[in-house]
Structures are given as C-alpha cells and as structure tokens.
Amino acid sequence: MNNMPTVTKNLLIINILFFAGRYVASLYNINLDDILGLHFFLAKNFHYYQLFTYMFMHGGLEHIFFNMFAVWMFGRIMEQTMGARRFLFYYLTCGLGAGLIQEIAQFGEYLYSGYNAYEQVNMNGIIVEMSDYLNRWTTVGASGAVYGILLSFGMTYPNERLFIFPLPVPIKAKFFVIGYAVIELLSALGRSSDGVAHFAHLGGMLVGFLLLLYWKNGGGQKKKYDRNNPYNTRRNFSLKDYFHSLTNFFKKEKGPHITIQKGGKFASDMEYNRKKKQNQEEIDHILEKIKKHGYASLTEEEKTKLFNASHDE
Numbered sequence: 207m208n209n210m211p212t213v214t215k216n217l218l219i220i221n222i223l224f225f226a227g228r229y230v231a232s233l234y235n236i237n238l239d240d241i242l243g244l245h246f247f248l249a250k251n252f253h254y255y256q257l258f259t260y261m262f263m264h265g266g267l268e269h270i271f272f273n274m275f276a277v278w279m280f281g282r283i284m285e286q287t288m289g290a291r292r293f294l295f296y297y298l299t300c301g302l303g304a305g306l307i308q309e310i311a312q313f314g315e316y317l318y319s320g321y322n323a324y325e326q327v328n329m330n331g332i333i334v335e336m337s338d339y340l341n342r343w344t345t346v347g348a349s350g351a352v353y354g355i356l357l358s359f360g361m362t363y364p365n366e367r368l369f370i371f372p373l374p375v376p377i378k379a380k381f382f383v384i385g386y387a388v389i390e391l392l393s394a395l396g397r398s399s400d401g402v403a404h405f406a407h408l409g410g411m412l413v414g415f416l417l418l419l420y421w422k423n424g425g426g427q428k429k430k431y432d433r434n435n436p437y438n439t440r441r442n443f444s445l446k447d448y449f450h451s452l453t454n455f456f457k458k459e460k461g462p463h464i465t466i467q468k469g470g471k472f473a474s475d476m477e478y479n480r481k482k483k484q485n486q487e488e489i490d491h492i493l494e495k496i497k498k499h500g501y502a503s504l505t506e507e508e509k510t511k512l513f514n515a516s517h518d519e
Contacts, residue, residue: 209500210278211285213294218274221348224262225270239263239344244305246312249340261301263346276352280359286501287362287513292421296358297351299417300410304350307409312343345403350410353390357383357414362513387411 210218228238244260245252264270285293316322327339359366360383367376377385390411393404492508504512 209502211282211290211293211502213290213297214277214281214285217277217281217297221262221264221270221274221277225264228263239265239346240341243344243346244308246316246340246343247309248313248316249343250337251341257302257305258298260305260346261298261348261351264348265346269347273348273352276355277348280355283501284355284358284362286509288358296354296414296417300354300414301348301351303413304353304403304406304410305345307412308345308350308403308406311405316340345406347403347406349403350406353386353407353410354414356386357411358418359383361415361418383411 224238224242231238240251242256242259242263244256264273281293281297284296288296321327321336321340325336327334327336329339360379364378364380366379368379368382369376370382387408390404390407393402488511492504492512495503495508501509
C-alpha cells in the first residue's frame with residue numbers, strides 16, 4: 207500500500223469504508239442505498255448529491271471486489287500517467303457521466319413502458335403506488351468510473367498485452383476495451399433483466415472517451431505541447447486532430463518496414479532487426495523492474511520510453 211499512488215489508495219479505502227458502513231447500518235435497519243444510492247430523478251427519494259455518492263456504494267462483496275481490483279490494477283498506472291489531480295477529476299467525471307446516462311436510460315424505459323400514464327403498478331398481484339415503485343430504480347457502484355479507467359488504459363497503452371481469464375493467450379488492451387464495450391452495448395440493447403446498469407457502464411466509457419480526446423488535443427489551451435505525456439498537452443483543439451486521435455486508436459499494428467535514412471540510403475533488414483531487438487530488450491528490462499519494484503520505481507526516462515513504445519508498435 208505504501209507504493210500505491212495517493213488517489214488510488216484513498217479511493218480503495220473510501221469505497222471499503224462505505225461498504226463497511228452499509229453493513230453496519232443494515233444492522234440498525236437503515237438502508238444506505240435508499241439514502242446514498244442513485245434514484246430515478248422522478249422518484250421521491252431522488253437527491254442531486256446521489257450522482258456522486260452512488261459511486262461509493264456497492265451491492266455485495268463480489269461487486270466491490272471486482273470494481274476495486276480494477277481500480278488497483280489499472281487506476282494506479284493511470285494515476286502515474288495522468289497525475290493525481292487529473293486522475294481524480296477523470297474518475298469522478300466518468301462516475302458522474304455514468305449516473306447521468308443511467309438516468310436518461312431509465313427515463314427512456316419509463317416512457318417506453320408507459321408508466322407515465324399510470325399512478326399505480328401491479329407487482330405480482332400487489333398494487334404499488336408509482337412513487338414507491340420508482341424508488342426501486344436505484345443504481346449503486348463505481349462501475350461507470352471503473353469502465354472509464356479501463357478505457358483510458360486501452361487508449362493510452364493500446365498494445366499492452368493482458369492475460370484475461372479464461373482466455374489461454376494474452377490480448378492487447380485496445381481489443382480488451384473494445385470487447386467490453388461491445389458486450390455492454392449488446393446487453394443494454396437486449397433489455398437484459400440481470401440487474402446490471404449496462405447503460406451506466408457505457409456512459410462512463412463515453413464520457414471518459416470524450417474527456418481523453420479533449421485532453422490529448424490540448425484542452426483548448428494555448429501552451430506548450432508535451433509529446434511525452436498527452437495528459438499534459440496544451441495545444442489548440444482542431445476537428446482534424448480529433449479524428450486523427452480516433453483513427454489511431456483503431457489503426458492496425460504495422461509490420462516491420464525498411465526505413466529511409468539521410469543521404470537516400472535504405473536501412474538493411476539486419477540493422478532494422480538489431481535495433482528492434484535492442485529496443486525490445488530495454489522494454490523487457492523496464493517491465494521486469496515494474497514487476498519487482500512497481501511503476502513508481504521507474505525513472506522519467508524509462509517512463510517516457512515505455513509510453514513511446516506502447517504507441518510505436
């Protein structure tokens with residue numbers, strides 16, 4: 207825990223404390239989900255603060271475990287890349303965006319199901335007031351913010367290979383993110399009754415995607431552009447740059463090619479392979495250092511080299 211970045215560590219602690227508080231409150235017949243969970247905005251128990259508090263509530267041990275595992279696994283890397291303040295802003299913004307998208311999706315369901323025309327609902331033979339029924343539409347969990355983190359990792363390190371159980375081979379981060387997005391989209395459009403807020407997950411990814419593109423294209427500020435860290439860029443935003451960032455994310459990996467040097471001479475295949483092998487050995491050394499001592503042990507030069515290598519593949 208001592209080597210874990212500050213924001214990531216505190217997010218883990220806060221979420222665990224909220225989860226413990228939820229359990230303790232239940233012993234006194236207090237349902238914190240009713241207070242801190244995100245209700246449908248037409249329900250009588252809805253409050254604006256729930257758009258923030260809901261992302262620190264979780265429905266069960268499995269729910270919080272997988273969310274916090276993802277925060278620990280990917281959040282610490284992205285905090286080191288973005289910086290503490292920007293990472294916290296990104297996390298909360300993705301969570302907020304996920305909540306808003308979920309509200310819009312629930313409103314669509316409310317209209318599609320025709321609930322707006324009734325004051326009561328028949329639930330298994332029991333007549334329930336519409337206001338009480340809508341209070342049951344409660345969303346909890348940090349999944350929207352977590353999906354935003356997954357997206358940021360996939361866009362920042364698209365060619366980083368991940369071992370995902372139960373797949374027998376590693377897959378690149380960009381394909382991992384795309385796969386998750388497709389699964390969530392199909393689940394959402396399929397009107398799944400699994401109790402999972404799929405639109406909230408997609409909302410977190412969408413807001414994160416727009417925010418990352420905004421930052422990578424300068425954030426509208428006229429300051430010096432830092433090519434080694436796209437999250438500290440300060441050049442003017444243009445529509446051309448927006449689509450360039452989008453196409454680069456989905457662009458296929460290029461194979462070996464012959465480069466042209468000064469004087470019009472072509473580099474030999476042997477020289478190309480020698481340089482490629484040397485670069486790979488340096489990257490392997492950096493990855494081994496991360497495995498033994500953590501990302502924070504890297505020098506600025508090593509961090510830059512690792513970042514550039516993930517985009518040059």
